[in-house]
Amino acid sequence: MGEMIKMVIVLTILSSLSGGVLAYVKESTQERIEMQVLQLVKGPAIMSIFKDATNDPVADRFSIDDEGTNLDFFVAKIDGKQMIAFETSGKGYGGDVGLVVGIDTSTDKIFGVGVTTHSETAGLGSKAKDDPKFAAQFAGVDIKGPIQVGDPINALSGATITSDAVCSAATDAGEIYARLKPQIEKELQAFK
Amino acid sequence: MAKSITHEFMKGLWEEVPPFRLVLGLCPTLGVTTKMQFGIGMGLATTFVLVCANILVSMLRKVVPAKVRIACFIIIIATFVTLVELLMQAFAYPLFLQLGIFIPLIVVNCIVLGRAEAFASKNGLMLSIADGLGIGIGFTMSLAALGALREILGAGTITLWEGIELVNLVNLFPGFQPFQFMVQAPGAFICLGIMLCFMNMVGNR
Numbered sequence: 001m002g003e004m005i006k007m008v009i010v011l012t013i014l015s016s017l018s019g020g021v022l023a024y025v026k027e028s029t030q031e032r033i034e035m036q037v038l039q040l041v042k043g044p045a046i047m048s049i050f051k052d053a054t055n056d057p058v059a060d061r062f063s064i065d066d067e068g069t070n071l072d073f074f075v076a077k078i079d080g081k082q083m084i085a086f087e088t089s090g091k092g093y094g095g096d097v098g099l100v101v102g103i104d105t106s107t108d109k110i111f112g113v114g115v116t117t118h119s120e121t122a123g124l125g126s127k128a129k130d131d132p133k134f135a136a137q138f139a140g141v142d143i144k145g146p147i148q149v150g151d152p153i154n155a156l157s158g159a160t161i162t163s164d165a166v167c168s169a170a171t172d173a174g175e176i177y178a179r180l181k182p183q184i185e186k187e188l189q190a191f192k
Numbered sequence: 193m194a195k196s197i198t199h200e201f202m203k204g205l206w207e208e209v210p211p212f213r214l215v216l217g218l219c220p221t222l223g224v225t226t227k228m229q230f231g232i233g234m235g236l237a238t239t240f241v242l243v244c245a246n247i248l249v250s251m252l253r254k255v256v257p258a259k260v261r262i263a264c265f266i267i268i269i270a271t272f273v274t275l276v277e278l279l280m281q282a283f284a285y286p287l288f289l290q291l292g293i294f295i296p297l298i299v300v301n302c303i304v305l306g307r308a309e310a311f312a313s314k315n316g317l318m319l320s321i322a323d324g325l326g327i328g329i330g331f332t333m334s335l336a337a338l339g340a341l342r343e344i345l346g347a348g349t350i351t352l353w354e355g356i357e358l359v360n361l362v363n364l365f366p367g368f369q370p371f372q373f374m375v376q377a378p379g380a381f382i383c384l385g386i387m388l389c390f391m392n393m394v395g396n397r
Contacts, residue, residue: 007260014264018271025275029282036285117289123372 042074042100045114046085048135049102050076057085062187064180071176073184074100075191081106082188087116088172090165094119097128097162099169103143103177105188113138113170118162125162134163143174197322204326210303211334211384212391217303220294221335222380229351231339233287234294235332237280239325241272242304246324249312256313265308266299273298286354303331341383346374 043058050057057076064071076083085102098116103109115129128134137153147170149155155163177184208214211221220238224230248268249256256264277295280288288295298304307327312320340350348361348370361368373379 003257003259007257010256011260011263011267014267018267022271022274022278025278029278032282033278033285036282040285041289119292 041098041116042072042087045100045116046074046076046102048114049085049100049112050078050083052078053083054078057083060191062190064183064187066176066180071180073187075188076102077191078111082191083111084184084188086173086176088169088176090167090169090172092118092120092165093125093159093161094121097165097169099166099173101138101143101170101173103173105184108143108177110138110141110143110170112136113166115166120159120162125156125159127156127159128162128166131156134166138170141170143170143177145171145174147171147174197318200319201322201326204323204328204330205333206330208327209330209334210327211331211338212388214303214306216306217301217331218384219297220301221338222377222384224291224294225335225339225342225380225383226346226375227290227343227351228336228339229353230287230290231335231337232332232353233284234291235328235335237276237291237295238298238301238304238331239328240276241269241298242307242328242331243321243324244272245269245304245308246312246320247317249308250315250317250320253313261313262305262309265305265313269304269308270299303327338380338383338387341387342374342379345371345383346376346379 038058046057053076055075055077057074060075061072062075064073071086074085076085082105083102084105085100087098087100089096089098091097095118097118097120100114100116102111102113104111113135115135118126118129120126120128134156138147141147141152147153147167149160149163149167153163153167204210206213210216211218217238220234224234245265245268249265252264252268273296276298277288280291280295307323311323315323344350344359344361348368350358352358362370371379374383
């Protein structure tokens with residue numbers, strides 16, 4: 001009986017200590033990790049879309065609660081027009097393909113897209129991120145859709161599933177945009 | 193057998209170097225060594241976990257009841273692995289993106305649990321630290337060597353760290369065509385096999 005109790009006590013103490021230490025470290029690194037993700041993952045994609053922005057789109061952002069998940073919206077000013085960008089994802093060949101979609105709020109057309117995270121095959125699916133010509137096809141497409149491979153988007157050769165994933169991410173972005181438009185416009189007032 | 197700290201440290205570098213001599217921890221060995229840089233990063237992360245886990249296991253070896261020792265080891269190891277994962281996300285995010293799933297998988301790396309069970313739970317603190325450091329550095333060097341071999345054949349470069357290229361064959365010899373095959377999964381087995389073969393040849397002399 002004594003051994004039994006000892007086992008329970010040792011395991012309990014170890015687990016609680018472990019939980020405590022990890023909770024503390026998670027708490028204290030959380031902010032830094034979020035900054036790293038912003039700067040190194042979303043940042044480059046956002047900056048590649050809004051090259052000509054007169055403000056800093058990564059710094060000017062707001063978030064809206066969309067059916068329980070917090071979505072970050074990035075605001076850019078180009079030629080006096082307001083653009084927003086946010087991230088969605090689609091199912092690719094090797095997992096989720098993250099896509100930042102930039103939308104011109106005055107015309108409801110896509111201004112540009114950029115792939116953030118992916119695990120697609122190097123040299124084939126990875127071109128969605130590396131080949132600027134693929135992303136450039138999205139510019140000017142109506143966000144209401146339909147956005148699909150064939151028309152208006154030409155698939156990457158050898159990477160149909162990746163191309164589908166990017167299109168479905170863009171379509172999702174259109175749906176989210178349509179659903180949250182009133183809230184987005186309200187928030188944008190603050191950045192005028 | 194007299195146990196000296198130097199001996200416990202040195203054995204991990206050649207005699208018992210993990211992927212080649214013990215043939216343990218092959219999952220990360222094969223998975224992350226597409227570039228030398230990833231091998232080094234993975235090796236350092238594993239070394240950190242190995243040393244910390246060895247310290248705690250050795251310190252607690254008289255307290256932990258024998259029947260639940262494996263459970264206790266796993267708690268200790270998992271704690272340090274999660275710690276490494278969080279710290280890497282916060283301070284070396286690009287490396288974390290590349291190593292991805294292999295960082296959490298250090299928990300089930302049999303080298304770490306193996307050293308805790310076979311060594312640290314039976315030996316004193318200093319010896320355990322030496323053992324963890326030796327095995328860890330041996331593992332790092334093996335991964336770096338395998339990574340360097342695969343990278344030079346598969347991509348024509350050797351990257352020591354993000355942005356620091358030691359050699360670039362593609363620039364040196366513009367006609368050089370890298371074997372794409374070497375940075376894919378089968379290339380890992382072939383390179384590992386070749387290196388094992390050479391290590392055995394040298395060792396048998």
